[in-house]
Amino acid sequence: MLTVVTESLTDAPAVPDDGSEERSLVAAAARGEMQAFEALYRRHAGRVHGVIARLVGSHGARAEDLTQEAFVRAWQALPAFRFESAFSTWLHRLAVNTALMELRSRRSRPQDEGDSDEEVFELIGSTDSAGHTTALSMDLERAVASLPPRARAVLVLYDVEGWKHEEIAAELGMAVGSSKAQLHRARNLLRDRLEAHA
Amino acid sequence: MNTHDTDDTRRDDLPDALRWQLRAMRRDDAPDRDLWSGIAERIQAQPRQLARQRPRWIAPVAMAATLVLAIGTIGLWRSGGEGPGSPGTQPAAQSESLVQLEAQGMRRQYQAAMIEIGPGRPPAELQPAFDELDRNAALILDALAHNPDSRLLLEQLRRTYARRLALAQRVAYA
Numbered sequence: 001m002l003t004v005v006t007e008s009l010t011d012a013p014a015v016p017d018d019g020s021e022e023r024s025l026v027a028a029a030a031r032g033e034m035q036a037f038e039a040l041y042r043r044h045a046g047r048v049h050g051v052i053a054r055l056v057g058s059h060g061a062r063a064e065d066l067t068q069e070a071f072v073r074a075w076q077a078l079p080a081f082r083f084e085s086a087f088s089t090w091l092h093r094l095a096v097n098t099a100l101m102e103l104r105s106r107r108s109r110p111q112d113e114g115d116s117d118e119e120v121f122e123l124i125g126s127t128d129s130a131g132h133t134t135a136l137s138m139d140l141e142r143a144v145a146s147l148p149p150r151a152r153a154v155l156v157l158y159d160v161e162g163w164k165h166e167e168i169a170a171e172l173g174m175a176v177g178s179s180k181a182q183l184h185r186a187r188n189l190l191r192d193r194l195e196a197h198a
Numbered sequence: 199m200n201t202h203d204t205d206d207t208r209r210d211d212l213p214d215a216l217r218w219q220l221r222a223m224r225r226d227d228a229p230d231r232d233l234w235s236g237i238a239e240r241i242q243a244q245p246r247q248l249a250r251q252r253p254r255w256i257a258p259v260a261m262a263a264t265l266v267l268a269i270g271t272i273g274l275w276r277s278g279g280e281g282p283g284s285p286g287t288q289p290a291a292q293s294e295s296l297v298q299l300e301a302q303g304m305r306r307q308y309q310a311a312m313i314e315i316g317p318g319r320p321p322a323e324l325q326p327a328f329d330e331l332d333r334n335a336a337l338i339l340d341a342l343a344h345n346p347d348s349r350l351l352l353e354q355l356r357r358t359y360a361r362r363l364a365l366a367q368r369v370a371y372a
Contacts, residue, residue: 064229069348072237
């Protein structure tokens, strides 16, 4: 669902200093202290932007807009954060949720229903608002970014982030079987594209 | 965390080298520009809901106060005839954000437009598109209830309603 999920990812790497200092920053930000929240942003921007960029295919300005949205949502939701999981885990889930929400919204467009490869290929090498290319440095990253959106999301969540099919299915609003089928499709496409450029 | 390929996601789907390369993609990737100024601007423009900042013990007291206020308002409404809104319109709760109010207004406009277009039955091949758009609108409304200040969600709701209306118009005028 679209709600902010707070359960933990058991293998989520913690930010090195995710101890008492982080806890007091989170508490201060929850009370409304912007400086504390800025410190949290500085600590976690890379991680949040990283997972969003992987999910949306490293689309420069789009990933940045969603990163901004994720932090705004985190600010709004922080007063309800009860330290039931690490802050970094909670924020990571919120970032994934924000990216998937956008994916679902794109899926609702009639022209996106086919999840067509053509649409996604358009994204490769496109430019962001600042005119920078979003070209990825590695072939694998380029190949992952070139996958159809839903297949890419499932592959990133399963093979990169280490989620279970049940979690992916719940977040993407699909059956567990569909998540498995999308993963199979994504892996086949990925191998084909990597072999084609070998 | 998944244990990888323990079920019908076969192990031979993915070579080990590729599996590890994929896992290695899980790393930080800082945005090209500093996004903080934009974030600060937005969170200053959208103050948090006061109710969320209150400690838990206040919740029952606040709920009781809200009930009293609501009953009082209904009483005033009934005694004073029609309220400030149109007939049948509920007064907006003070805790509702501007985004939520906009979403409610948008929903009313959408419903009015749908009534105007009429209850035409879509052809079978378009039914999945209608269902998907309706499902998305419901999901976005649900998300808005949890994130009442998200302008991104509001924009998504607007786009979803616009697409749903466009599709309904296409069917109605075909």
